[in-house]
Amino acid sequence: MHSPYLLKNIDLVGQRIKNALDKNELVTISGDPDMDGVTSLVILYKYLSNFTDRLHYVCNERSKGHMIGSLIQSIPDETKLFIALDSSSNDTESMKYLTEKGIDCLIIDHHTITNANSFAIIVNPQQDDCGYPNKNACGGLLTFKLCQVLDDLMETSYSYELSDLPGFSLMADMMLMMEMENRYYAKLSLKGLRHEGLKQLFKGMKKDLNNLTATDFLYGVSPAITAATRVDNIKLAIDFLMCDKETPELKEYIKELIKLNEYRKVVQAEALERHKDNISDDDKVAIIYDPSIGKGMNGLVGQELSKKFNRPAIVLGDGDDKNTYAGSFRGLEDFSMLDLLEKCRAIEHTGGHPGAGGLSIKKENLQELKDELNNRLSSFVPDDTLYYDLEFSVNEIDERFINYITEFYRYSGNGFKPGMFLIKDLFISDRKPLGKSNNTVKIDCGKLQLMKFKVDIEYYNKVPVFTDIEAIGSLNMNIWTEYKPKFKVTKTCQLFIEDYREVIKQ
Template sequence: MIYADCDIDGVISAVILYKHLIKFTDNVEIKYVERSRGHGSGLVIDQIEDDTDLYIAVDSSSNDVEPLKALTEKGIDCLVIDHHSVDVENPYCILVNPQQSDCEYPNKNASGGLLVYKVCQVIDDYMDTRYSLELSDLPGFSLMADVMCMKEMENRYFAKVSLKGLRHEGLKLLFEAMNSDLKNLTSTDFLYGVSPAVTAATRADNIKLAIDFLMCDKATPETKGYVKELIKLNEKRKVVQAEALERHKDSIKEEDKVVIVYDPTIGKGLNGLVGQELSKKFNRPAIVLGDGEDENTYAGSFRGLEDFSMLDLLERCRSVEHTGGHPGAGGLSLKKDNLQDLKDELNNRLSSFVPDDTLYYDLEFSADSVNENLINYLTEFYRYSGNNFKPGTFLIKDLFISDKKLMGKTNNTVKIDCGKLQLMKFKTDEEYYNGVPVFTEVEAVGSLNMNVSIQYRPRKKVIKACQLFIEEYREIN
């Protein structure tokens, strides 16, 4: 019995393990609970039949002592393959986790999916088989989805295997549906396209859709149907996220060191994404809360900054009942009566913190020097980007705006024509569009991209456009 955690790393982990074990026995099954119920083995043990021989939790459960004790007392062996922090000793399982104090495995930044894959490699060694090779394109996606460190050489290797050696037919279809070039995939294509679409299913309490999709080995009509469902859920997710940001953007107090909002209408699955948007907009950590398990409790998600561990900070706060996850992203719960205490405690602990709205960039270029060759060179350098190795950001000078256009189903994308370079601003609105000046010289900061499309009429033609996905621009007087 495999227990899949309810995020994309957990789903990939479970699918890798299932596809590998099914080569040896058909007596294997995946169990799960929806994201709205939470994480951990305690939520699923009532689904585990008494005649189960082996229970395997992936991407969770390192600290689940009591649930695993209950299973072992029934005679069920327990294996946990996880990468989250280990806070207690758990004698009721075999634990594969590089965060253990006595673990000598050098990669402390592995994802659940990568660790499961390594276990499958070991099984192959013992059984003199090579089945894991068929699944080698999946671990890198779990690493990217869980935003693991991309300075880690093993992580970079598996990211390369995923993007350069993609075999999964369902993922190919989803990349293509999002206008990605299969011959030239980057981490950005995955992080801002495919990953949110698959995650949209788990956030909508439809983890079965994500599992069914990743189980697909062939490009069948059923697989194409899964792709359409994922894209539909992702579009809905975008709308909910944008509306939540709009509701709360004017309610943030400048003196608060951490953005904290309560909004039960967002839903547990999207709290973290809204927190991420609020954190980015206000350049400070963010907490988005909804209703907890009882009427006296709030529960939600946090998003932090790279400068410090938000998880460690919340663990030190007396007003927090429970927290867990990663240093920059996770969940928490607290008593409703303690909300103001949490705000005060965070303001005190972060009293010297000053939100930094500075735009940083790696290099600067004149618009005349930006061409396809330069963009392709930079794309290759930053192809395997992620945590601690961000995609390149550039200042482009000598831009002259000749035209602008409001685009997208919800008018949330602005295209700004600057000669041979197009400036693209996403997740924005008509107010931003109206503020863009025309026939004006500007400079802009953002990431460079080649947009490739095919025109089929009157004859087939490949159209390429140099683009700058802008964070901000300023007029030059």
């Protein structure tokens, strides 16, 4: 862990908040409409609630974007201190407006700074003269660091009660997991989870609370919470994360989040099916226009397109006026898609992270953008090669081995992906479609069960039975507990496969 006092302006921000608490001023907080922003808001709101009830929060719905301009009118007039979390480093106009109304502004953010903003005190490790070593911190981690400073000022230790939340922010926002501080906080989240709402959501998704991994969070709980923000129901996400203790409403929140997550999966699958034949092999970036997807879902569909076609993707819908498209982009690890788009003349606006963010463009300039991207990426060749770390015979795989692998890759994410393995000597004895939409295939191979997700009936029909194969995927233990008619624990060794190939034995 790095000292929070290495963050530029952290002492000024802490002192201003302490003054607000001492004077009983109304403090209004805003958070970005994603998992990191919502978690940041909940961390600070929960922390400050130990000292005052003069608190208010405002949040954009995701369809309104990430700037706070549309929130200004919802900030109470009696507010004396406004704190923007996980956003607004470059939102000069909004901060100027609030300052002129007599409201002091603080910003806790981690996004790239593109312009000066003299109307707020900013804590952001991306500032040129900020000495904080972890440039891959997220909004939730920085907000927690602020709470540690406030503990020093107030002579308390309330921040400890919130220490299991920053790691989830880091993982959800795809911050670098080769950063040791990030790995430490990820461990605090997964090994030291105290938040009751998150515990119940993990359990509702059949995850073992004693053996949680980053994958359990990134492919289960995180998308479920974010699904609420993607359908413009950010209040549900906030209300849920406020439930760090058991409440009467918690079960209903969890039920609704799981329902929205299933809806999210359907939207992604249907959009991919609609557009999979519309991507030209000649285009270096997969670009589609589909306003029916919705602003909140554009990025997820872009992620699916990028994975399927092994190239960056842009998903556009209608912009703020009739002459503009707006949407989301997803890139590859090889280069920064954000930097590339910033260089394109056809782009009106872009922002976010190197591999994921938003953009807007004049409709008349869409073809110019396609041409420009093709030119700038002329040497780029989409690569559908599957890479793996190690290879094993299926005879080497057992529960003990998988548990060892799981522990090594427990804190995976950006820069430290879950292990991929080539498993040999497999023999398919049976296959079975699973799920409400039959979009999962279970392939029985003796002691190892192969699982393939997000597939169609055509994929299922092509799986050969009574055939020798080898497959690439990630290893997992499926532990299933039955309570009726009698208590029984079933453990199955699984391989979540990327692909397989038939083996012709000599």
